[in-house]
Amino acid sequence: MSEPDETFEPRIVAFFCNWCTYTAADLAGISRMTYAPNVRVVRLMCSGRLDPQFVLAALRDGADGVLIGGCHPGDCHYQLGNYNAQRRVLLLKRMLRAMGIEDERVRLEWISAAEGEKVQRVCNEMTEQVRALGPLHLAAVPRREAS
Amino acid sequence: MKPKVAFYWCASCGGCEEAVVDLGEELLTVADAVDIVFWPVAMDFKTSDVEALADGELAAAFVNGAIRTSEEEEMVRLLRRKAQVVVAFGACAWLGGIPGLANLYGRRSILDYVYGEEPSLEEHDGARPQEETDVAEGHVSLPTFDDDVRTLDQVIEVDYFLPGCPPPGELIRTAITALIEGTLPEKGSVLAPDVALCSDCPRLPSKPEKPSVKRFVRPHQVQIDPDLCLLAQGLICLGPATRSGCGAVCIAANMPCTGCMGPVSRVVDHGAKAMSAMASLLEADDEAEADALIGEIADPVGTFYRYSLPASLLHRRREPEAAGRSPS
Numbered sequence: 001m002s003e004p005d006e007t008f009e010p011r012i013v014a015f016f017c018n019w020c021t022y023t024a025a026d027l028a029g030i031s032r033m034t035y036a037p038n039v040r041v042v043r044l045m046c047s048g049r050l051d052p053q054f055v056l057a058a059l060r061d062g063a064d065g066v067l068i069g070g071c072h073p074g075d076c077h078y079q080l081g082n083y084n085a086q087r088r089v090l091l092l093k094r095m096l097r098a099m100g101i102e103d104e105r106v107r108l109e110w111i112s113a114a115e116g117e118k119v120q121r122v123c124n125e126m127t128e129q130v131r132a133l134g135p136l137h138l139a140a141v142p143r144r145e146a147s
Numbered sequence: 148m149k150p151k152v153a154f155y156w157c158a159s160c161g162g163c164e165e166a167v168v169d170l171g172e173e174l175l176t177v178a179d180a181v182d183i184v185f186w187p188v189a190m191d192f193k194t195s196d197v198e199a200l201a202d203g204e205l206a207a208a209f210v211n212g213a214i215r216t217s218e219e220e221e222m223v224r225l226l227r228r229k230a231q232v233v234v235a236f237g238a239c240a241w242l243g244g245i246p247g248l249a250n251l252y253g254r255r256s257i258l259d260y261v262y263g264e265e266p267s268l269e270e271h272d273g274a275r276p277q278e279e280t281d282v283a284e285g286h287v288s289l290p291t292f293d294d295d296v297r298t299l300d301q302v303i304e305v306d307y308f309l310p311g312c313p314p315p316g317e318l319i320r321t322a323i324t325a326l327i328e329g330t331l332p333e334k335g336s337v338l339a340p341d342v343a344l345c346s347d348c349p350r351l352p353s354k355p356e357k358p359s360v361k362r363f364v365r366p367h368q369v370q371i372d373p374d375l376c377l378l379a380q381g382l383i384c385l386g387p388a389t390r391s392g393c394g395a396v397c398i399a400a401n402m403p404c405t406g407c408m409g410p411v412s413r414v415v416d417h418g419a420k421a422m423s424a425m426a427s428l429l430e431a432d433d434e435a436e437a438d439a440l441i442g443e444i445a446d447p448v449g450t451f452y453r454y455s456l457p458a459s460l461l462h463r464r465r466e467p468e469a470a471g472r473s474p475s
Contacts, residue, residue: 144302
């Protein structure tokens with residue numbers, strides 16, 4: 001790993017489920033908790049809505065890491081969505097590893113609506129982990145020259 | 148005057164050419180309706196014959212294979228200039244295909260392995276292919292081997308895409324007929340039905356409402372029931388995430404779909420969608436158990452991006468210090 005770049009600010013896209021983790025992020029805000037501003041949150045109705053394409057599109061379009069938040073096992077508002085998210089993320093991470101993308105860049109966390117401080121902790125942790133890894137720098141997808 | 152057409156191959160196996168020949172006697176009907184003016188695999192024409200054509204003189208150019216060398220790039224640019232319609236013929240031209248899996252490596256690691264590390268009867272002497280060499284007979288040059296594999300439309304503008312590895316005869320016939328009769332659909336179309344294979348699968352009636360899988364198996368590990376949905380048997384069948392139009396020939400041969408027909412039009416990244424479909428079938432809810440079962444899937448990139456790695460959102464393996472494409 002190269003020396004951490006002091007000026008590098010990681011961009012992290014987060015997909016939070018409406019019922020637990022997004023509510024927890026709201027709680028963190030209402031409770032005046034401060035955490036790294038590097039995380040941009042997208043609200044999904046359920047972590048089970050997470051299409052692996054969302055993660056890849058985020059990485060392709062400039063994110064250095066992707067954080068996914070859902071309800072704790074057994075707590076999914078739709079009963080099973082978080083289990084689907086877990087299986088998809090586990091498989092996706094194995095693919096990403098084979099494609100040369102570090103495990104720490106994609107993280108799945110269960111955060112309940114009451115766990116505002118966990119949002120704070122996870123966002124801070126992940127920002128520092130990705131900062132240590134450095135920018136993602138994917139090779140550009142080739143485009144044909146305009147004819 | 149009959150419309151002129153050309154066939155060309157780039158980084159491909161020759162199976163697409165075979166698919167054209169497999170039209171059998173119908174090929175003679177096609178040959179009556181059009182003038183084939185360039186087809187290196189079957190007929191003796193030279194590049195200069197194509198160069199001699201006026202721009203736009205070809206009614207259509209059918210190009211199979213992905214783009215890996217400067218020669219291929221040069222030829223498809225030439226054909227693009229000469230042809231009114233360019234058809235990406237087959238999975239490699241459309242999505243990168245099997246040769247596209249070489250995007251797991253770069254130019255340097257491929258050459259290092261093939262010319263340095265690969266077990267060989269002869270000792271490796273450190274020689275590497277040179278693009279320019281002086282020999283007794285004069286100066287010779289070879290095409291550049293690019294750092295990555297590209298799809299056809301990452302190099303030139305493509306009008307239509309014929310999916311499949313190789314494209315099914317029925318789709319080729321339909322495409323050629325539409326070309327001759329001038330009834331081709333909107334530019335940019337994929338010339339195949341825009342639904343998933345499951346909807347046309349003869350085993351659909353046996354597909355459970357929600358298939359669930361205790362563990363994934365590979366075809367050689369089980370006795371496959373020829374009548375039962377392959378997903379219900381734990382096989383990784385990419386039917387739910389793959390375009391129809393192939394006539395489900397692999398399924399009929401008792402083999403799961405590997406995805407050669409590519410994605411439907413609503414999908415950006417075929418492999419991601421296929422992973423999503425397969426992962427959600429697993430019954431395991433416990434993280435460690437699910438991870439162990441998913442770990443049994445051999446080669447996730449080769450399984451889910453078998454035909455589409457260059458067209459995927461990632462395009463190629465990430466190598467922080469990779470060299471850019473060599474100037475051609």
